[in-house]
Amino acid sequence: MHIKHHGAVNGVTGSCHQLIFNEQSSLLIDCGIFQGEDSNHSPHINFDISTVKALIVTHCHIDHVGRIPYLLAAGFKGPIYTSPASAKLLPLVIEDALKVGVTRNESMIRTCLKLLKQQIVVVPFNTWLKLTPLINDVSIKFKRAGHILGSAYIEVDIGRTPNKHRVVFSGDLGAPYTPLLPTPKPPYKADTLVIESTYGDKNHQGRKERVNVLKNIIERAVSDNGVVLIPAFSIGRTQELLYELEQIISATSKHSLWRKLQVIVDSPMAANFTNEYIHFKDLWDNEAKNRVSKGRHPLDFSQLHTIDTHQEHQALINFLASKRQPAIIIAASGMCSGGRIVNYLERFLEDTTTDVIFVGYQGRGTLGRDIQTYGPRGGYVFINNKKVTINAQIHTISGYSAHADQKGLLRFVTGMKKKPSLIRIVHGDDEAKETLANKYRELLGDKVKIEIGTE
Incomplete structure (x- = not known):
C-alpha cells in the first residue's frame, strides 16, 4: 500500500x-x-x-x-x-x-x-x-x-x-x-x-469575539451609507454568515440600524445551497436546531434578499452606486477569483465608504489575497485588466474560516x-x-x- x-x-x-x-x-x-x-x-x-x-x-x-x-x-x-x-x-x-x-x-x-x-x-x-x-x-x-x-x-x-x-x-x-x-x-x-x-x-478568534468584531465592523461601515462586501463560498461560508447575521439582528432592538439593514446574497448557487442546508436540518448542531424549535429562521429571515439573474445583479450595482444606501453584500467567489463579487470590487473598491470583509482563506495568486495584502497599504490591484486603486477599508476576520x-x-x-x-x-x-x-x-x-x- x-x-x-x-x-x-x-x-x-x-x-x-x-x-x-x-x-x-x-x-x-x-x-x-x-x-x-x-x-x-x-x-x-x-x-x-x-x-x-x-x-x-x-x-x-x-x-x-x-x-x-x-x-x-x-x-x-x-x-x-x-x-x-x-x-x-x-x-x-x-x-x-x-x-x-x-x-x-x-x-x-x-x-x-x-x-x-x-x-x-x-x-x-x-x-x-x-x-x-x-x-x-x-x-x-x-x-x-x-x-x-x-x-x-x-x-x-x-x-x-x-x-x-x-x-x-x-x-x-x-x-x-x-x-x-x-x-x-x-x-x-x-x-x-x-x-x-x-x-x-x-489559531482562530473565539466565536464570541469574532461575532463582536463582525458586528462592530459592519456598524462602523454602514455609518457612512457605504456598502459592505463579503466574498464567501456559496457552500458553507455563506450559510454560516447568514446564521450569525440573523442572530445579531434578532438580539438588537427594533429601532436598531440592524433592523433596517438589507442583507443581500447575490448568488443563485448560494441560494440553492441554502435551500439544501434547510432541507438537511437533521445535520445541524443542537444550537441551530434549538433556534428552529423556537420559531426562528436562521437562514431565511425578513431582511434577507437573494439576487438571481445577471440583469438583477447589474441593476443592484447601479442602484447601490447611485443611491448611497447601506447594504451587506455576500457574493461568490470566496477568494475573488471569479463570480459576481469581482463586479462589486471593480465598482466599489475605489470608494472610501466601501468596506471589504474577508472571512476565509485567500489562496496565493488570487485577487482576494492581493486585496488583503495591498489594500491596507493604499495599493492597487488589476481587475479585468483595469488598474483599481484600493480606497476601501479592508478587514480580515479569521475566526469565520470553515x-x-x-x-x-x-x-x-x-x-x-x-x-x-x-x-x-x-x-x-x-x-x-x-x-x-x-x-x-x-x-x-x-x-x-x-x-x-x-x-
Whole structure:
C-alpha cells in the first residue's frame, strides 16, 4: 500500500489523493480543480487511472471536486462514493463549474451530469461499506468533518483482522464552534493519517469575539451609507454568515440600524445551497436546531434578499452606486477569483465608504489575497485588466474560516485512542505545513513519522 498525491501538496487547491493497494487496484480520494497560483496546472487527468476502482468525495468544494468532469472524460466509469448531502450538492456544483469554466454547450453539460448521477453511490455516515468485489479486503467509512454540509473525513480499512491497516484522509476539517454544524470528533484510531494543514500555523478568534468584531465592523461601515462586501463560498461560508447575521439582528432592538439593514446574497448557487442546508436540518448542531424549535429562521429571515439573474445583479450595482444606501453584500467567489463579487470590487473598491470583509482563506495568486495584502497599504490591484486603486477599508476576520485551526488539527490527532505511526501533511502553504509538522513532532515524539506530502 502507498499513496500518491495529484494535487494539494504545493498549496491548498487541487485535492486529489490516490491510495494504491497493488498493481491492479487503487482508490481516488477527491478530484479537485487548481486555483490561484496553482491554476497553471492543467485540469486534465495526467495520471494513469486504469487501476482506479472508485472515487471517494469528502465534500463538494470545487477544489475537491472540480476535476471530476475531466475524470469522466478520461474514461472513469467506477462508483463515486459520497455522503447523502454531498450526493445532492455535487451535481449542482459540477453544473455550475462546467458553465463558468468549461462550456455553455447544454448537450455536453447534460451528458456529463447524466454520467455523474449514474455513478454516485450514497454512503451514510458511520457505516462501514465493503468494497468487494471491486477491491478485496477493503472497507470505507464516512465520518462527519464539520466543514460544510455533508463533509466527511474517510476511514479506509485494508486487510483482515488482526492485521488490518487503517488509513484516514481528513478531507477538510471544520473549526470548533462553527455555526450550524457540530465539531468533528477524532477517529478512534489511524495507522496512516493524511491531514490538511490550511491553518497549520494559525489559531482562530473565539466565536464570541469574532461575532463582536463582525458586528462592530459592519456598524462602523454602514455609518457612512457605504456598502459592505463579503466574498464567501456559496457552500458553507455563506450559510454560516447568514446564521450569525440573523442572530445579531434578532438580539438588537427594533429601532436598531440592524433592523433596517438589507442583507443581500447575490448568488443563485448560494441560494440553492441554502435551500439544501434547510432541507438537511437533521445535520445541524443542537444550537441551530434549538433556534428552529423556537420559531426562528436562521437562514431565511425578513431582511434577507437573494439576487438571481445577471440583469438583477447589474441593476443592484447601479442602484447601490447611485443611491448611497447601506447594504451587506455576500457574493461568490470566496477568494475573488471569479463570480459576481469581482463586479462589486471593480465598482466599489475605489470608494472610501466601501468596506471589504474577508472571512476565509485567500489562496496565493488570487485577487482576494492581493486585496488583503495591498489594500491596507493604499495599493492597487488589476481587475479585468483595469488598474483599481484600493480606497476601501479592508478587514480580515479569521475566526469565520470553515477550516480547523492549528489547535483543531492537533486535537484531531491527540484525541485518537490509538495514534498513527505515519502522518502525511498536505493541503497547505509551505509555512503552514512546516509549522504543523514541528508541532506534531513536539507532541508525539519519535514514535510517529511525520512527512510533508509531495507530488
